[in-house]
Structures are given as structure tokens and as C-alpha cells.
Amino acid sequence: MVQITPIKDLEPDDTRKFIEAKVYRKWIATKNEETTPVSLCSILIDEEGTGVQVNINTNDSAIFDKYMQINKAYRISNFICEKTLDWQRTLPTKVTLTIGKCANFEPIPPDRFPQHCFHFASYDEVCNRIEYQTPILTDYIGCICNIGNIQHSKNPNSRKYFRLIDIIDLNNNYLQLILWNERATSFPIDEYESHTKPVLIAVSSCWPNIFTGTGMVQLKPTPATYYYLNPNIPEYQNSISAYRELFSQKPMLLADKNRRQDPQEEQRRNRITLQELNTYDFQNNKVLRNNKYTCEAKIQQVENNRPWFYASCDKERCNKKVGGKIHELLCPTHGTLKEANFSYCFRILITDGTSTITLALLCNNAEKLLGISCKKMIVELGFDNKYVLPDPIKALEGTTHIFQFHYQSPNQYMVDDIFPINHTATYTPPNTETPPTADIDTPKTNTPKMKKNLFTSSDEAETAAKKQKKT
CATH class of the missing domain: 2.40.50.140 (Nucleic acid-binding proteins)
Incomplete structure (x- = not known):
């Protein structure tokens, strides 16, 4: 025998x-x-x-x-x-x-063999395995909270492209599965969309890794890696009810991270009330911090307890904070300057009728809302006192817009985009014999006398503005 x-x-x-x-x-x-x-x-x-x-x-x-x-x-x-x-x-x-x-x-006969072969690791076990000198093959199960678009490798000599799958567990631990080339293009998005949410994914034979750029825990595939959506295994049956309860309480854990090309679609992506937003624990949840949210809200107040702009060096690759009077601007590296870059950096309090939050408005988004550049606001309209809000900025109060934003720090969010709802701030300069008939950006022949003041700003505003310019 x-x-x-x-x-x-x-x-x-x-x-x-x-x-x-x-x-x-x-x-x-x-x-x-x-x-x-x-x-x-x-x-x-x-x-x-x-x-x-x-x-x-x-x-x-x-x-x-x-x-x-x-x-x-x-x-x-x-x-x-x-x-x-x-x-x-x-x-x-x-x-x-x-x-x-x-x-x-x-x-x-194949009937007596198990359908799958998994040895699932918890999130903590995955993190511990990253530090081992000899990597350990890892199986993992969790809930899909986002499916990224196809991206191409930043290495110009590589023909690789990839897709990131964001996965969350019941303890709000968050990691990413990276899929390369054919695995990236063949991911069954239609099958995913056909399932009732949330959808669980079981993935096999991956290397645990830390992505140095973001510190994100990742699962890197091996030739044996495969994934299954809502697999018929005991681990799925034992946990799906708990996941459904979790996401019924916090639906934004499944927020859509893929930007839409159509502005009408983009302004509806991840729509949320401010009351719901204020229930989330952003400090202890990476998934929520990485989301962008949209909300239709009214500007209740423009804060006036901080500078509303800052100045920086206009020399190539410098962009350092500039000090001095308006006609004596000084860069620590390039010395006295004839010109400088001026950027908005003010905060607004918005309400949608359910609650309120504070948004930081910088650079292009503030200019989009006001319809005039920061430099023109200072040089042409003469609002050069950074501690006194210009009338055009005050005129924003009471206007309604659709704001897209993300979490920045406790009690503050950063604006990513603004969508109009036929409410625009209007401003007519005082003592003007002939009001301008064109847009407020139209150059004026008579430039008001400049006021003398220092152009400085907080490091926090300057750093955030630099980040926004890069994006």
C-alpha cells in the first residue's frame, strides 16, 4: 500500500x-x-x-x-x-x-482538499516582521477602503506601473497592497463594484515593507501573491458583520481617493456634513487624514488675528521669507530685492448649518476665491498692512461655496479646491470717480501710495504654502 x-x-x-x-x-x-x-x-x-x-x-x-x-x-x-x-x-x-x-x-477527487491556504498575520505581526533580516511571507485580510488609479514608476528607466490598494482592519490600522504591471491592470474593479460594501480582501504570500517616502506599511507582492475578494473562508464569515457595523458608523473610512476629471463629479466626491466631520478622530486614524472631503458651506467669518499674507524671495530656487519695509525688502541669501513673491495666508470659519470648522486658505485657492492675485491686492489696491484685512477679503463673509479640504492639524483643515455656487465676493475701491467695468484684475494707471510695514509671516503658513505650490 x-x-x-x-x-x-x-x-x-x-x-x-x-x-x-x-x-x-x-x-x-x-x-x-x-x-x-x-x-x-x-x-x-x-x-x-x-x-x-x-x-x-x-x-x-x-x-x-x-x-x-x-x-x-x-x-x-x-x-x-x-x-x-x-x-x-x-x-x-x-x-x-x-x-x-x-x-x-x-x-x-479534489473534494477533500481545502479551497484556500492562508496563514493570516495581524497588523502588529506585519509591522514586527518588517524588522526581520530574513523576510517572512505574509498573508493578510482586511477591508478595502480605496482602490488607487494606475500610476507609472517615477524611475525614467523603468517600464513598471502600479496600483495601490488601501486596506483597513477592525482596529482602524491602515496599510497598502502594491500591485505591479499585469496585476495592477487586471485588478477586478467591476467585481469589486458589484459587491455590497464593505468588501474584504485576502492576500497571500507578500513581503512586509515600509515605504520610506511616507512611512506607510506596505505589502509587496511575490510571484506567488494572489488576492481574493470576499473569500468563502471562516475569517470572512467571522468578521464581515463587525466591518459592516464599523462602516455604518464611519462611512468616510471608505472615502473615494481618486480625483475626477469632471468638476461636477469632483465637487460631489466624499460630500460630508460638518457635524459628521467633527465626530472623526483624525489624529489617530491615517485613513481619515489621507481623505479629501467636500462640503457646501457659508463663510461665517474671516479671522483677523493673524497676518493675511506673507512675502518671499523671488529668486530661482530660493523662496525664503523676506523681511523689511516694502521698498527695502531683504532676503537672507540674496540681500536687497526690488521685487518679491506675495502669497495669501488667512483662515476662514465656515458653517453648513450643522456645525463649523476652520479652513486655511493659501495662494491659488485664495486667489481663485477673490479673483485677484495677492501682489495686485497689495501693490495696485494698496492693502499693504498684513495685520488689517482688506475690504475684498472682508466681503467674502456671507458667501457660499463648495469647499474641498483635508485635515491639517487639530481644529484646522486645509483647502484643496473651491467650487462656486453663483456667490462671489464683490468689492468697489472707495473714492473712485469711474468704477472699473472690467474684472478686478484690470491694471490701473494710478497706483495708490504704499504703506510702510514689515512683510513677515508664520513659519506654519509659509511651509503650507510651499507644499501647495508644489502640488
Whole structure:
């Protein structure tokens, strides 16, 4: 009688063993970004749910095509067990099987084999594994909170493109699954959209990693990585109710992060009331901090307890804060300047009838709202006292707009965009014999006398404005 060996008991250099297993996954391995196959690979799982990788030489593709059929099961013999090297590891199993023309395949019923093979790690375990010198293959399950668009690698010599899948667990821990090339383009978005939200994803055989640019925990794929939406496994059945309860209480955990090209669609993306917004704990939730929200609201007040603009050096690659009187502007690097860059930096209190929040308005968004550049406001209209709000800015109070914004710091949000609702601030300069008939940006022949004051601003406003210019 043939003795069947469990996969977990296979040892390197074993050759006279029999196993019974089901074909779970298969793929064609290539070298780097090349398309030429270097190996034909698959994963088998036995009755105990233990997986093992199988490698088949590309010259034996007939075996791969005939026997490595997903969900088919066989009694297999005449294979070689080799020690799994760290660089080629896709499973925690200590051996990898090499199969050639002499291998024997006897078909058997697949019903008694498990449908999936997972060994899920918690978020804390994923973080701990990042620090190991020898990476540990990781399976993970969580809820999809965003599907990113296809992005191209920033490396100009690379042909790679990728997609980021944002995943959250029941403790509001947040990480990303990165999918490259074909995996990125073939992600089943239509299937995702067809499911009732929330949708859980189970992903297998990934390397835990920290993305140095953002400090975000990421799961990097290996050749054996695969993902399943709402898989029929006990972990899904045991947790889906809890996820539904979580997202019914905090629907913005599933906020849409993909910008729309159509402004009408974009201004409806992640629409929220300020009352709901104020219930969220932004400081302790990365998912919420990374979202952009929109709300139709009225400007209740423009704050006047801080400078409303700041000046910076106009020399290339400088942009340092400028000090001095308006006709004696001084840059720490370039000395006395004839010209400078002027940028808005004021805050507004808005209300939608349910609650209020404070928004920071900088640079282009403030200019979009006012219809005039900061430099023209100062130089042409003569509002050069940074501590006294100009009349055009005061005229914003009482106007209604659709604001798009994100969390910046406790009790303050940063404006990302503004959509008009036929309410615009209007201002007519005083003592004007002939009111301008054109837009307020129309150049004037008579420039009012400049007031003398210092052009300085808080570091916080300057830093935020620089970030907005880069975006």
C-alpha cells in the first residue's frame, strides 16, 4: 500500500515520496522586467492546508499545461525535494518540488482538499516582521477602503506601473497592497463594484515593507501573491458583520481617493456634513487624514488675528521669507530685492448649518476665491498692512461655496479646491470717480501710495504654502 507523506514532513533531498495535493495557483516566472519565461511554477496544497511550490523547467511545458490545472488533484510521485532558498521563497515551507518528465500524476477527487491556504498575520505581526533580516511571507485580510488609479514608476528607466490598494482592519490600522504591471491592470474593479460594501480582501504570500517616502506599511507582492475578494473562508464569515457595523458608523473610512476629471463629479466626491466631520478622530486614524472631503458651506467669518499674507524671495530656487519695509525688502541669501513673491495666508470659519470648522486658505485657492492675485491686492489696491484685512477679503463673509479640504492639524483643515455656487465676493475701491467695468484684475494707471510695514509671516503658513505650490 502506498504511504502518503504530508507536505509539512517533506525534507530536502527526498525523492521516493508520494503526496496527494490539489493545484492551488500557477504562474510563469520571468527575470526582472523581461517577458522570457525562466520557470513554470505552481502551488500545491494537501488535505492539511499546507502549501508547497513546484518548479518545472520551461522545456517541460507539456507537463505544466496538462497537469497544473487549477483545482485539479493528483497523487504525485517521482519528484525531487530541494531546500527552499530565501531569495526564491514564496511560502513558509522548507522545501520546493522540482518536477520533470519522469514524474507520475494519478488523478484523484479534489473534494477533500481545502479551497484556500492562508496563514493570516495581524497588523502588529506585519509591522514586527518588517524588522526581520530574513523576510517572512505574509498573508493578510482586511477591508478595502480605496482602490488607487494606475500610476507609472517615477524611475525614467523603468517600464513598471502600479496600483495601490488601501486596506483597513477592525482596529482602524491602515496599510497598502502594491500591485505591479499585469496585476495592477487586471485588478477586478467591476467585481469589486458589484459587491455590497464593505468588501474584504485576502492576500497571500507578500513581503512586509515600509515605504520610506511616507512611512506607510506596505505589502509587496511575490510571484506567488494572489488576492481574493470576499473569500468563502471562516475569517470572512467571522468578521464581515463587525466591518459592516464599523462602516455604518464611519462611512468616510471608505472615502473615494481618486480625483475626477469632471468638476461636477469632483465637487460631489466624499460630500460630508460638518457635524459628521467633527465626530472623526483624525489624529489617530491615517485613513481619515489621507481623505479629501467636500462640503457646501457659508463663510461665517474671516479671522483677523493673524497676518493675511506673507512675502518671499523671488529668486530661482530660493523662496525664503523676506523681511523689511516694502521698498527695502531683504532676503537672507540674496540681500536687497526690488521685487518679491506675495502669497495669501488667512483662515476662514465656515458653517453648513450643522456645525463649523476652520479652513486655511493659501495662494491659488485664495486667489481663485477673490479673483485677484495677492501682489495686485497689495501693490495696485494698496492693502499693504498684513495685520488689517482688506475690504475684498472682508466681503467674502456671507458667501457660499463648495469647499474641498483635508485635515491639517487639530481644529484646522486645509483647502484643496473651491467650487462656486453663483456667490462671489464683490468689492468697489472707495473714492473712485469711474468704477472699473472690467474684472478686478484690470491694471490701473494710478497706483495708490504704499504703506510702510514689515512683510513677515508664520513659519506654519509659509511651509503650507510651499507644499501647495508644489502640488
